[in-house]
Amino acid sequence: MNIPDLGLSAFLPEILLGAAAGATHLLLNGHPAIGASGAINGVIGLALAMPAYALPQNQVFGWGASLGLVWKPADTVQIGATWTSEANMDKFEWNTVAGRFAMRMNAPQNFALGVAWRPAPGWLVEGDVKRIRFSDVLDAVGVDRPTRYVGPIPAVLNFGWSDQTVYAIALQKDIGANTQFRIGLNYGASPIGPEDVNSNIGSLAVVEKHIALGLTRKFNEKVSGSISYVHAAKNSVTSNVAPFNTIELQQNIVNLQVGYQF
Secondary structure, three states: OOOOOOOOOOOOOOOEEEEEEEEEEEEOOOOOEEEEEEEEEEEEEEEEEOOOOEEEEEEEEEEEEEEEEEEEEEOOEEEEEEEEOOEEEOOEEEEEOOEEEEEOOOEOOEEEEEEEEOOOOOEEEEEEEEEEOOHHHHOOEEEEOOOOOOOOOOOEEOOOOOOEEEEEEEEEEEEOOOEEEEEEEEEEOOOOOHHHHHHOOOOOOOOOEEEEEEEEEEOOOOEEEEEEEEEEEEEEEEOOOOOOOEEEEEEEEEEEEEEEOO
8 A cells, every 4th residue: 555645744853763564455446545554663762861860872662553545536636644553662761870760652643634636747736734642642751760769860751742733735846757856845833832841951843844855866767866955944942931941953954865676
């Protein structure tokens, strides 16, 4: 089953998800396609660095599931909807001189609806809306601590993340038979509010706007090359309670890719 990614997703560099999934699908009278998959997920690079304590980088694995529907009501229009479950992750564990600490931080479930439209030959317009349920997994996270521990690591980490809605639109233009140009924009309000800045120092999830440019060139029947650029517009969130810390981020990413088809 092929459910396209209709747009740009929320960009959270500190949490990287990798999935290995097997999928099945059902065609209904040659029109809608329904698909389901199970996935093994990995969260890479979780580390906590607070003024009073630090827990080093760790890695865990877990599992989740997804469902999707693709419907093509006309030759020039395709509609897609997806649901991804909350990924049930193993516990992060740290063995320190004070004893063992552990916590579970699942990946959030999300829902998405997208539309792709071909208004003319060589043109493709896509838009989507995605709802990410961060509050289910990153509002308050309990910490397993050693018996009679009285140090600075709290029993509950109050990250306070809110749910996020991400809006995206993208345009693709064919330039001749072998070249495609793409541009995309997205917006999603930061899930971290001013009241939660001091609990999220080091987080990169404050960027709200992205613009992406891409170009793909097919050199022959087997070899193609792509270049893309993503700009995460500068944004900052300042705490409304003392200490008045600020989280700020601006990012630029360039990617080069060469593909070979066997």
